[in-house]
Amino acid sequence: MRHLNTGENLQNGLYTINSILGAGGFGITYLATENPSNEQIAIKTLNATVQGKDNFLDLQNKFIKEAFLLAKCSHPHIVTVHNVFEKDGFWYMVMEYIKGDDLAVYLQKNGVFNEANSLPIIQQIGEALSYINSQGFLHRDVKPNNILLSINTVKLIDFGIAREFTAGETRTHTNYRKEGYSPPEQYEERAKRGIYTDVYALAATLYNLLTDEVPIPAQFRSYATLPPPQQFNNKISDRVNNAILKGMELKPESRP
Incomplete structure (x- = not known):
């Protein structure tokens, strides 16, 4: 198994x-220095547990x-990849280093967001999702843990389960889901998917930021009503409350 050690050089001393x-x-991310610029970067690869799996090559x-x-992505709110390389049979992804916390950690440290500081974040991540949608992809794993908050910006990360899609076409997809953030169609192996799939997760993310509650998983909502976010935070405006519920409609065609 391959593990990178402090002080180890890669790419002939470039990192x-x-x-x-x-x-x-699945992954492990290292803080590294790019030489000779002395710029801090992040290098991601598969972790030791994955390296030991029988299906390691498929996962890699x-x-x-x-x-x-x-x-291939170039957007101010998507983490930038500088380089991709292979060494001794293992692949590495070199990314910009973003100093800050993901939204889940920030929420844990600071408590619930208010509308003034959460809505700009949601708007910026929405722009990132629109961009990848225009490139023919869905993220499929939008959640607070996959949004990094820095001093001047937010960045969408972790495209590990992103998939190509064709609007209106039913295709077979890996039915990966994150409880509370994934819409009903992600529980089905064959279902139509579109930007509305990521819209649900983005609305669920805002629900969590404003309430510190994870929404009821979609598969339970046929017999359990989703509590409106105002039930947990009465400072949420009617406009935002209704927008979240609209974005989390069970029927894809009912979402914005």
Whole structure:
């Protein structure tokens, strides 16, 4: 298994590993320095657990696809990929380093957002989603953990399950979902998908930011009513309350 050590050089000394930034279920991200510019960057690869799986090569192929998909994106609210390279059979993605917390961590540290500081974030991420939609892709994993908040901007990250789509066409997709943020169509292997799939998750993200509550998972909503966000935070305006509920309509055609 491959693990990067502090001080290790990659790409003939172009990058030097400084420390581990974070690790998730599939990936591990390192803080590194680009030489000779001395610029801080992030380098992501698959973690040791994934490297030990029997289907590692399949998972790595998905990682490579994510890397090259992101590398094609050019948008102020999508994390920028500078380079993709292979070393000793393992692939790495070099990204801009964003100093800050994801929205889930920020919420945990600071409590609920208000409309004044949450709506600009949602608008900017909405613009990023519109952009990737125009490129023929869906993100499919919008949630507070995948939005980084820095001093002057927000960035959408983690395109690991992004998929191509054709509007109005029914196709087979991996039925990945994140409870509370995924719409009903993501629970089905074959279903039509469109920008409305990411709209649901974006509305659910705003629900969480304003209430510190994760919405009821979509598969339970046929017999459990989604509480309006105003029930948890009476400072939410009627306009925003209704917009969230509209974005989380169970029928895709009913969403904005």
